[in-house]
Amino acid sequence: MRVLNKKILSICRRGLTIVKSVFRSKGKLKNLTYGEKSMVEVFNIPNYTLEQKLLESGKPMTSDTTRQELFGFQSDLMVDDQIISDYMRDEVIDFSGGNYTAMEGIITFRGNNYRNSAVFGTAHIVDKKFDRSKTWNIDTGKLKKTVSSKGYWLGSCWTGQPLIVRWKDETRKEMNMYEDKKNKEGLVEVIYSTADGYIYFLDLDDGKPTRDKIYLGFPIKGTGSIYPSEVPLYFAGAGDSMGEDCARTFIVDLIQGKVIYEYGYDDEFSLRTDNNKFHGYDSSPLIDVATDTVIQPGENGIIYTMKLNTQYDGKSVSINPEKPVKWRYTTDRSRDDHYWLGMESSASIWKGFLYITDNCGDMFCIDLNTMEVVWVQDTLDDTNASPVLEESMEDGTAYLYISTSLHFTANEKQEGDIPLLKVNAATGEIVWKRSYPCKTVAGVSGGVQATALLGDKKLSGLVYFVVARTGGKDSGKLVALNKYTGETVWSVDMTNYGWSSPIALYDKDENGYVILCDSTGNMYMVDGLSGKLYDTINLGKIIEASPAAFDNTIVVGTKGQKIYGITVK
Template identity: 50%
Template sequence: MKTSRWFRIFMMALDTVVLFFLRMFRRFDKVYRYEAVEKSSLSDRPHAVKGTAQEDLGIECDLEVDGAIRQDYHRPETITFPMEEPYTKLEGIVTFRGNNLRSGAAFGTLSSQPQRLEKKWSVSTGRLQKGYGKGFWTGSGWTGQPLIVRWPAELRMLMNIYPHKKQKEGLTEAIYSTMDGNVYFIDIEDGEKTRDDLFVGLPFKGAGALDPRGIPMLYLGPGDSCGDEPARGFIYSLIDCKKLYEFGAHDPFALRKFHGYDSSVLVAEKADTLIAPGENGILYTMKLNTKFNRETGELSISPSEIVKLRYKTYRSSEQSYWLGMEDSGVMWNDYLYIADNGGNLMCIDINTMKIMWAQDVVDDTNGSPVFSVEENIPYIYIATSLHWTASRRLKLGDVPIFKINAITGEYVWKHTYLCNTVAGISGGIQATCINGKKGISDLVIFPVARTPQVRTGLLVALDKKTGEEVWRYPTGKYVWSSPVDIYDREGNAYLIVCNSAGDMDLLDARKGTLISRLNFGANIEASPAVFEDMLVVGTRGQEIVGVKIS
């Protein structure tokens, strides 16, 4: 039932008072630690132990291969993502958080210790009429990360890039799909358009992805349908920006009516196979059968071996604990790690499409899992938004940050924060964490929204071993945007974090202290990407900005 604006304002004011008095009687955060059933190492195969079998969460699966139901499956060409092999040889950020481990959204290093942020250019974006109700999709939304690539000269010459940009040595292009239904192509040095906008007409919240093999293909997934246009996955040629393929529209195999494709896909290079999770509750894989002539620019795909894994759980329904995946999965060796809207984290053997283990992460998971190896043991860091577990009246709840053993699915530690949530603008953790490197290799860093007040937030650095808080930085207004870690040549670490008031902060990552701030006057819920010393991000205020880190 729709409530009046004044009632919602009254409830937010009441929540603020309640949160204030609660701080007098209880801690807003707490750490829990767990004992492992068995020892693990990188050489072990993921497997379930007590409490992490899929049956423990009531998960049931069905498999379809090329339209036929199958009981068992084994992929003809093995997919694997070895730790020692980079996801891409391209220079840039080609998927959400850069690669198959979701380890970061920055390419290159800073030439010196940064002192300030400077806005260098901006590009206007538009809005798109929603297909239901009133209002518009505007600007860049969650997760909203741009893709950035410095194209090799031979590829640049084949594309429909403007002639004067095509001749520019070292052209670095931002490719940004936004909620107005367009894809924008921008020179990150000067903010000029590099080619005509690509209009698709569906709202893009997710980051999309580029083909990591250096084949000029763009993968897109809208977050919602629009009028008669259903949400579905797209593959476009970047030679001429023509559509090559689409999949997933009104898929009859789906158990959930809603369709969305926010997840940033991955491509297995040697197997020529796309891995694409859907918010309709289906994990899609397909062999692309890619043909690309690097001399003439002829490009085609003809997908086959289309495999669909669907699942349901004992608590999933159309009303609550929804099916579907809108985070972006991790691929390590043969295994996909991905969470869903219904509080399930799953480890899936991508070659058999079997669930190896499953863990209850309690609530709707929008931030992507992040993979980390520490003392020869692989782990997953993940956290949830506050949705299903919020108290009925005051919408309060303890939001968990988890460290999970990637071999067995067991909890290592859990750190909770008391948060508030508001319908449509969730509290808790919507962003993807930073797995610290170099000077902050002992830290994992998360933004926590709607704590300690309803409209405020924290950026917290936790000790990887213990889960204890090392520092906290009040972000002012709440944060949905995923922070970015950047490093100078000496290994000193810095952070970029953006909030819902339009602030962009540059922090010392070791201390959690402010170095510089810009304000863009509109909510930044999209996630930035950084290429060397240039940052690109979009705002809900219908603007894409380029920022120099100097």
């Protein structure tokens, strides 16, 4: 690793001058609001000086309102077991191009480094109904809790999204699948880690096992990841420890079907002090193929980046990981026992810059090649949803859509307002902010747990949020906002709130159908342009997990200890 003087780094960061004009889109959609409206604040004052600096440098930079000093933000970096002040990677991490993977399927939470889609393929939709004749389900289990509380981890929890992939024939035939599945042409495999401690492998067509499940022995609440160049490696992070056995992230060889590496456990570098330096890895890792580096935020307040030295010859895979580069932080809030240090959300990455939210009510941008904080924004409360990133072709920058749970800002009645935000990814400044009144009940969060859905195709002017415990303690809303202005286009009242992240299926004519799940086991299909309800199917128990879809088939797990495959007619 090269350690460089800060003055040299400053010169390097100036980059190449880019001559561009700054345009700001003013597009609006017709307001078709249903039900209750909320106050909207549109912060739309351009800072051309700052934007021109951005265009000249080609990189994000802080503004007067997003300087880390304003938040008491302090960080440390450990390289080769030494805390250092200046750093530059030997190999540059750069996710430019917007093409995280060429694989067929969904291989990480919300599909890619922008976290903007958990759907692959085009749906053939005729009746706009769920096909009950083609619905399958399989049983999962439960795992006794040993640390946080009494009881059991049940079925699939938040975020709990499945991965769905069609392997290349040559890859599939080397795997430890059952012979009929190994030889099945065009097999699409569901890989689902659940809270009972197992990884399940299923045929998307019928839900039947494709190979033996793998026991990890830890609850997996979050979403796994597959190496994005079809190297058969799978990554899954434990959401909690088991007794004295500390939570960690597992790397699984999908040819042999076994764990080959573990990292992130009992890390003394963590500054989190509760529950014996609490560790948890709900965040879904991202992998940079060009540098062979895994990027993993942790609830222990550490971001791990680790070069794997992967070797794969088409028949066997091995890794020889280097010592991770570890970044940790504290803020003014994290030094107060009222707040929690650490990151449960999954990171988004634009170019060489990581965007993440935390439990202290912060969103921040980190330069992955220097591991320096670029900017910090106040999200006000515990933020579990992942930032959804949209790269703009109109003004050369990117934007983030995010919201929060209701915890720290709640009053004595456990009521308060939560913000829905659009943030400039280049500066951290708020573009628009919208507030919703919510309630938290017995520690079960109100507000937003679900990651936003950014519309595409005919829905491309919209962004969707699922707000829990608004309009009543058990109620919720699905709201469709104009992504340019934050104005409500439509909203639908939900009798039962949702934590599950919505998805959208698109047909050959680019019509969009939003799929949403709620806390009583209902799955809904609604028209993405109007909010019109097309169909509902009940899956029996609470759905906290987020669905993923491949063509016409949607897969999701429930806390009722089942995984379902639902086909749309």
